[in-house]
Amino acid sequence: MSERFIYCEDREAYSTARVRALEALLIKKGVITERTVDTVLEFFETKMGPFNGAKIVARAWVDPAFRERLLADTPKAIAELDLPDGMAGAEGEHMRAVANTPGVHNLIICTLCSCYPWPVLGLPPYWYKDPTFRSRAAREPRAVLDEFGLPLAKNIKIKVWDSSAQIRWFVVPERPEGTDAMWEGELEALVTPEAMMGVAVSKAT
Amino acid sequence: MLTQFEHFAVTEMMGKSDSPPRANGTFCFSSEWERKSFGMALALAKNGYFEWDDFRDELIAAIGNWEADHSVDRSSWNYYDHFLSALEMAVIKAGIVDSEEIMAAFATCST
Numbered sequence: 001m002s003e004r005f006i007y008c009e010d011r012e013a014y015s016t017a018r019v020r021a022l023e024a025l026l027i028k029k030g031v032i033t034e035r036t037v038d039t040v041l042e043f044f045e046t047k048m049g050p051f052n053g054a055k056i057v058a059r060a061w062v063d064p065a066f067r068e069r070l071l072a073d074t075p076k077a078i079a080e081l082d083l084p085d086g087m088a089g090a091e092g093e094h095m096r097a098v099a100n101t102p103g104v105h106n107l108i109i110c111t112l113c114s115c116y117p118w119p120v121l122g123l124p125p126y127w128y129k130d131p132t133f134r135s136r137a138a139r140e141p142r143a144v145l146d147e148f149g150l151p152l153a154k155n156i157k158i159k160v161w162d163s164s165a166q167i168r169w170f171v172v173p174e175r176p177e178g179t180d181a182m183w184e185g186e187l188e189a190l191v192t193p194e195a196m197m198g199v200a201v202s203k204a205t
Numbered sequence: 206m207l208t209q210f211e212h213f214a215v216t217e218m219m220g221k222s223d224s225p226p227r228a229n230g231t232f233c234f235s236s237e238w239e240r241k242s243f244g245m246a247l248a249l250a251k252n253g254y255f256e257w258d259d260f261r262d263e264l265i266a267a268i269g270n271w272e273a274d275h276s277v278d279r280s281s282w283n284y285y286d287h288f289l290s291a292l293e294m295a296v297i298k299a300g301i302v303d304s305e306e307i308m309a310a311f312a313t314c315s316t
Contacts, residue, residue, distance in 0.1 A: 122230020
């Protein structure tokens with residue numbers, strides 16, 4: 001065992017004890033309860049996050065009529081699903097879905113993270129707010145996608161959608177080949193936030 | 206519709222030096238103490254024990270100091286080390302607990 005490993009292990013134990021102490025103290029003083037942390041983080045862990053987007057996309061994959069409704073009136077179609085309250089709220093009300101097809105790939109970008117459709121996609125990645133990413137994605141999306149590990153054939157058209165305070169876009173990726181036997185819940189696991197931003201595609205495994 | 210405090214608080218951090226580690230649309234907590242630190246800070250600010258911006262000022266300063274001291278070797282970086290220190294500082298400054306109480310509680314928990 002290296003010295004560094006011992007050091008890290010000690011530091012981990014030290015931090016664990018510090019947090020346990022602080023939490024116990026705050027509970028004893030009646031400032032928080034044992035449920036407080038779970039309650040506040042529930043918002044990110046179970047209510048608003050990429051799991052919602054995955055459910056929407058998986059439904060669109062198994063139900064072509066839903067897919068049509070989703071593209072025609074996104075908030076109305078989302079309201080059909082049993083998703084947490086607030087999906088159609090401050091961030092959800094202006095959402096618009098665009099679907100990839102064999103000939104068209106969609107990419108979403110935005111200037112402000114407040115415009116990110118996070119009830120569906122969760123927290124934005126680091127590079128999303130980077131001005132270089134945004135300007136390059138708008139100017140040369142094919143080169144940017146290539147750098148993301150997504151080389152697209154020349155005959156595939158790339159559409160770039162800039163989210164704003166008015167409209168927050170998300171992408172319905174194509175259903176991967178070889179997934180015909182999969183049920184909706186299994187398909188959800190194949191939908192990543194990056195695929196719903198258009199910097200990746202969904203894969204069967 | 207009013208924006209949820211949780212949403213507002215985390216959105217403010219995005220693209221700033223104190224933005225928390227994340228991947229695939231969710232927070233990256235590598236252990237339970239990191240998750241609890243984040244949850245406690247958010248809950249205390251939500252309930253008005255201190256201002257989220259004041260807490261962030263502590264955190265940004267702590268991160269800045271660490272970066273100034275580690276301009277070359279950054280292998281020991283852990284965001285939540287600084288987050289926890291900023292949280293302890295914030296609860297003391299807010300008058301919720303004092304440092305002696307924290308030390309006493311730590312002595313109990315670490316034995």
